[in-house]
Amino acid sequence: MSFTDAAQVRSAQASVPAPREQSAAARGGQPGAARDAVQDAAAGLAEVARATEALYGVVAELDQLDLRGPSLLPGWSRGHVVTHLARNADALVNLLTWAKTGVEHPMYLSRADRDADIEEGSGRLPQLLRADLDAACQRFAAYARDLPTGAWEAEVDHPRLGLFRAHRVPWLRLREVWVHLVDLDRGVGFADLPPELVEGFLEDAAAHYADQPGTPEVRIEVEFPDGRQRDWALGPAGSAGSAGEGSPLVSGAAADVLGWLTGRHSGERLTGAAPALPSWL
Structure with missing residues (x-):
C-alpha cells in the first residue's frame, strides 16, 4: 500500500x-x-x-x-x-x-x-x-x-x-x-488555498504586523477572488482593519498579498512600492 x-x-x-464533549458540570459550569x-x-x-x-x-x-x-x-x-x-x-x-x-x-x-x-x-x-x-x-x-x-x-x-x-x-x-x-x-x-481560509490567514498576518517593531507604515488593499475588497494598515500608526491616511499604499490579489506578508516574495507581484517587512514567524 x-x-x-x-x-x-x-x-x-x-x-x-x-x-470529545463533556457535560456542563464537567466543564465547570461554563x-x-x-x-x-x-x-x-x-x-x-x-x-x-x-x-x-x-x-x-x-x-x-x-x-x-x-x-x-x-x-x-x-x-x-x-x-x-x-x-x-x-x-x-x-x-x-x-x-x-x-x-x-x-x-x-x-x-x-x-x-x-x-x-x-x-x-x-x-x-x-x-x-x-x-x-x-x-x-x-x-x-x-x-x-x-x-x-x-x-x-x-x-x-x-x-x-x-x-x-x-x-x-x-x-x-x-x-x-x-x-x-x-x-x-x-x-x-x-497561495491561490490554491481554500478561499474561506485566505481571509483568515490575512487577518492573522495583518494583526501580527500591526504593531510589530520595525514594521513600516503601509496601507494594504486586498482584492478577493469573489470581488470583495478589504484594507489593513501596518506599522505604528495602524491597526488591523483600519488604514492610516497618508501612508504608502500597496494593493493586489489576496494570494499575492499573503505571499508578501509571509515573506514568500518581496512584493514584486503587488501594485505600489512594497516595503521590506520584519521576518515572518
Missing part, C-alpha cells in the same frame, strides 16, 4: 478528529465558553485534516532527488520542510499536553534543538521522511481528538506569539501545513 493510500485509509477510519472553544477547535481540526491530505498527496510524489532539491525557503531543501512539518506536529502536541495537564510543556527545548532536529532528519530516505511525517500527523490528530473539552480553554505560551488559548492550536497547525505546502514548490500556491 502506498503512502497516499495508507493515509486515505486512516483518514476514512478516523474521519475528522473532533474533540457551557457557553467551553462550547465556543471546542467548536473553534473542531473547526480547525477539520481544516487540518483536509490540509494534511493535500500535503500527503504532494509528499507522496517526491523522490529522493526532489527531496534533496531546494524549497522556497532559503537554505532549506524539501526534506527540511517535510521534517519541520513533522516536528511542528510534535511541538504542538507539547502545547496540548500543557493545556491538558497544566504543567509547562514548551514547543521546543530551544531554538538550537529545533534546528538540529530538522537538519538531522532532512537527509533521510523518502520512505523514512514520509513515515515520520505520517506518524507525527497521526499523533497530533489522536491527541487533539482525546483532549478533554475544558483543556481547549487553557492558556499556553508560544515562543514568538506569546500567550493564547489552546483552541487556537489547530489553526496554528493549519497555517503551518498550508504555508509549507507552498514552500515545497510542487505546484501549490
